Amino acid sequence: MTQMFRRSAATSCLILALLAAPAAAAAEDFSPAERALFVTNQLASLKPPATLNYSYRKSGSLEAGFDDSVSIALRAQTDGSCCAATAKFLSGERRLSLPDVESAQGNPVILAFLERDIREMQRLTKGQANYFRKRIRMAVYQGAALRPVTLSYRGRNVAGQEIDISPYLDDPLRPRFEKLANKQYLFTLSDAVPGGVYAIRSRIAGETADAAPLLVEELRIEGATPATPPRQP
Structure with missing residues (x-):
């Protein structure tokens, strides 16, 4: 496993700081999904100061939902x-x-x-945060596939790619949190949106095929301020 992910399991405070370090490992040491999610310089086309703005929604039958927002303020x-x-x-x-x-x-x-998702899994299951980090990073490294998609952004169609993982389906500790074991993560990326991240979603299906999801959390790009021209393909 890459140096980036070994460090990211150490503490929650380091998980963001790792983004600042250049990738030290050779390109072949990263899976395609790792490179897309964690190694690509997604901020290269931005000119600071700028703020990336996202909507955030939590829903599902497990507990009360909410609507909120996320922002990433960038400075030189x-x-x-x-x-x-x-x-x-x-x-x-x-x-x-x-x-x-x-x-x-x-x-x-x-x-x-x-990081928020891992803390929520810890809260809901009483499991260890580092264990959930390990399952996610192994799923990205070993089993994640990229597929092309067409997305709608600011009234036009843009090219993107999706990566989905299900870290707990084959988890040896699955019986300890069976209700949450079908959790799926979907990452939607596009060079045409500021910051390269179009959406991220986690979803836990209901207990039957026709049941409402137990839990859905989704982050989605709203734009950047000041407005940032999209990358050209």
């Missing part, structure tokens, strides 16, 4: 390059405390979403 580094990043992930009592990233390349919103 001391040498003028992009970007140092500050995440505001949800609001009020739900706000997730995250460290600033002083030299971000990948979009911090990906690991921020996963």
